[in-house]
Amino acid sequence: MPKADAPALQQGLFRFADDLGPEKILHVTEPGLGLHGILVVDNVAAGPSIGGCRIAPDVSVDECFRLARAMTLKNAAAGLPHGGGKSVIFGDPAMPDAEKERYIRAFARAIGDIRDYIIGPDMGTNEACMAWARDEIGRSVGLPREIGGIPLDEIGATGFGLAAAAEVAQEFCDVTLEGARVAVQGYGSVGRHAARFLAEKGAILVAASDSGGTIVNQAGLDLDALDALKRSGKSIVELKRGQKGDREAIIDVASDIWIPAARPDVIRADNVARLDTKLVLQGANIPVTAEAEQALHARGILSVPDFIANAGGVICAAVEYAGGTQTAAFQTIEEKLRINTREVLDAARESSISPREAAVAMAERRVRAAMSYRRAM
Numbered sequence: 001m002p003k004a005d006a007p008a009l010q011q012g013l014f015r016f017a018d019d020l021g022p023e024k025i026l027h028v029t030e031p032g033l034g035l036h037g038i039l040v041v042d043n044v045a046a047g048p049s050i051g052g053c054r055i056a057p058d059v060s061v062d063e064c065f066r067l068a069r070a071m072t073l074k075n076a077a078a079g080l081p082h083g084g085g086k087s088v089i090f091g092d093p094a095m096p097d098a099e100k101e102r103y104i105r106a107f108a109r110a111i112g113d114i115r116d117y118i119i120g121p122d123m124g125t126n127e128a129c130m131a132w133a134r135d136e137i138g139r140s141v142g143l144p145r146e147i148g149g150i151p152l153d154e155i156g157a158t159g160f161g162l163a164a165a166a167e168v169a170q171e172f173c174d175v176t177l178e179g180a181r182v183a184v185q186g187y188g189s190v191g192r193h194a195a196r197f198l199a200e201k202g203a204i205l206v207a208a209s210d211s212g213g214t215i216v217n218q219a220g221l222d223l224d225a226l227d228a229l230k231r232s233g234k235s236i237v238e239l240k241r242g243q244k245g246d247r248e249a250i251i252d253v254a255s256d257i258w259i260p261a262a263r264p265d266v267i268r269a270d271n272v273a274r275l276d277t278k279l280v281l282q283g284a285n286i287p288v289t290a291e292a293e294q295a296l297h298a299r300g301i302l303s304v305p306d307f308i309a310n311a312g313g314v315i316c317a318a319v320e321y322a323g324g325t326q327t328a329a330f331q332t333i334e335e336k337l338r339i340n341t342r343e344v345l346d347a348a349r350e351s352s353i354s355p356r357e358a359a360v361a362m363a364e365r366r367v368r369a370a371m372s373y374r375r376a377m
């Protein structure tokens, strides 16, 4: 199993700390099991934090903290009664289920007393993982349907929200969803549902990638065939029709809407100039670096920030936690995504700032308002 990056662990602790958080950072190790994990609870002014648990070989405290902060902003922007947190477990996300269950159960027991963190699914974890966590500590979100959950990845809550954000964003850039060419980096839970919901609005998926590479077809990729490949555990590059490339090739494909839906920092100062698109809809968390975000703004490419565009999943989780139904979840996602996307893009336009600057200002205002209601001592 890959070891945690020691310098990152040391440097990362307080590197980004500010008046909003983090509230606590917990390292979890179980030497007998080979388990190493991190939990960052960033800010709980609005209520117990909700944030996903990621299994990945290459995360750090820095990244976990940045993801936790993104959850603080996302939950505040969405007006949820929850703060932001995030957890990571070092390991191969494709490890056998039995090993994953041991990891998740041990990690859940270790964080059981941190009651202001509610664990949810993220890359490498799913509804079954959340059921194991709830079995251990009595709380989690993103549960299987059989035990009262609204399976957010199965129903495509985040992809649905991205499509709702796109519908509003098209009014702010030179894109019409009918006939829009879409490229999706990371054809997983978020990416494939975004493609499907956008297709329902008339858009065409012209390129997609996963960890195995990129597949391009300007006439449109067959979504059912892509889903069938993913279901059978294969890479989408095995699709029969389409030009194949390595996984970086997706960055160069001409599109109207480009959706990062895989890893953080995939668009950076060194590759942002390669993007040939009009609208970036951030499905992944922190997929665009601050420099790249500014470069997109300077080039007139509209970029809807992650914690606005991809809030569908956590809104669904919050509805589930509050005992709501799937129908209520979809309605809430649609309403919140539309209102917030418009508010952010209006503010950005009025003040001639980037959508990210407008979104951060809006979310921080809401976090500080929540903090003002807490006892000061």
Ligand code: NAD
Pocket (backbone or CB within 6 Å): 121, 122, 123, 124, 152, 153, 157, 158, 185, 186, 187, 188, 189, 190, 191, 209, 210, 211, 212, 247, 261, 262, 263, 264, 283, 284, 285, 310, 311, 312, 313, 314
């Ligand atoms: P997933 O594991 O279901 O899918 C990820 C996909 O990305 C897989 O197809 C994988 O092969 C691919 N991938 C991995 N590395 C890649 C690379 N370097 N290049 C291209 N493709 C690559 O994960 P997911 O749940 O869809 O989450 C994707 C991203 O969206 C993550 O950043 C996650 O934090 C974020 N997110 C997820 C949700 C949700 O509801 N699941 C909500 C908000 C944000």
